[in-house]
Amino acid sequence: MTVxxxxxxxxxxxxxxxxxxxxxxxxxxxxxxxxxRGIAYTLVTDGTxxxxxxxxxxxxxxxHPSIDYVDGIQHVYINGEDVSDRIRTPEISLATSxxxxxxxxxxxxxxxxxxxxxxxxxxxxxxxxxTIVLPDADVKIFLTASAECRAKRRCDExxxxxxxxxxxxxxxxxxKRDKNDSERETAPLRQAEDxxxxxxxxxxxxxxxxxxxxxxxGKR
Ligand code: DC
Numbered sequence: 651m652t653v654x655x656x657x658x659x660x661x662x663x664x665x666x667x668x669x670x671x672x673x674x675x676x677x678x679x680x681x682x683x684x685x686x687r688g689i690a691y692t693l694v695t696d697g698t699x700x701x702x703x704x705x706x707x708x709x710x711x712x713x714h715p716s717i718d719y720v721d722g723i724q725h726v727y728i729n730g731e732d733v734s735d736r737i738r739t740p741e742i743s744l745a746t747s748x749x750x751x752x753x754x755x756x757x758x759x760x761x762x763x764x765x766x767x768x769x770x771x772x773x774x775x776x777x778x779x780x781t782i783v784l785p786d787a788d789v790k791i792f793l794t795a796s797a798e799c800r801a802k803r804r805c806d807e808x809x810x811x812x813x814x815x816x817x818x819x820x821x822x823x824x825x826k827r828d829k830n831d832s833e834r835e836t837a838p839l840r841q842a843e844d845x846x847x848x849x850x851x852x853x854x855x856x857x858x859x860x861x862x863x864x865x866x867x868g869k870r
Pocket of ligand 1: 776779827
């Protein structure tokens with residue numbers, strides 16, 4: 651079974667998808683954003699000029715991403731090195747949004763994502779899973795929430811991790827990434843025509859998980 655969950659940054663896709671996957675025996679959760687982040691992290695760390703699409707395209711030749719699960723949690727490896735704990739900074743978030751707009755980066759990861767879905771029963775989250783990566787997914791969900799709600803949740807999350815940031819900064823970053831992700835030419839963020847819309851703005855996390863489980867349950 652394949653479940654595609656798309657939506658903007660901070661809508662709770664990963665938390666909701668992970669919880670929904672754990673309720674279905676044999677199903678794995680695939681966070682595709684983390685793979686894009688791993689690529690962005692490597693490009694930034696190696697000093698590649700990420701404003702230069704050709705330089706990024708060339709650098710991809712030396713980047714080999716993979717994922718694996720450690721205690722049920724997805725880890726991202728680049729050339730065998732686990733980079734999972736270095737890909738969630740605001741700097742890497744913006745860099746990821748930038749490089750994920752390049753067609754060369756999207757093509758580079760397309761087959762990797764499809765192969766994972768062929769080999770496993772998956773709940774895969776991202777921006778173009780229902781529209782491009784898995785257009786024949788059994789279930790498609792577009793999970794969203796208002797930018798303000800998403801910013802508030804992200805602030806709370808970062809504060810809990812001991813990296814407090816201002817609400818205004820987080821909101822500005824979210825709006826910028828929404829714009830990048832939905833206005834880019836290649837595989838922009840949009841709801842697939844056959845996706846079910848789940849707006850979590852007024853939902854608790856448990857309610858959002860329940861709503862997604864119900865959509866999946868209705869198709870099994
Ligand atoms: O889901 P996330 O916030 O970790 O994603 C990070 C960035 O990667 C986001 O700005 C958009 C991009 N992305 C994408 O373009 N396509 C995907 N399938 C997943 C993420």
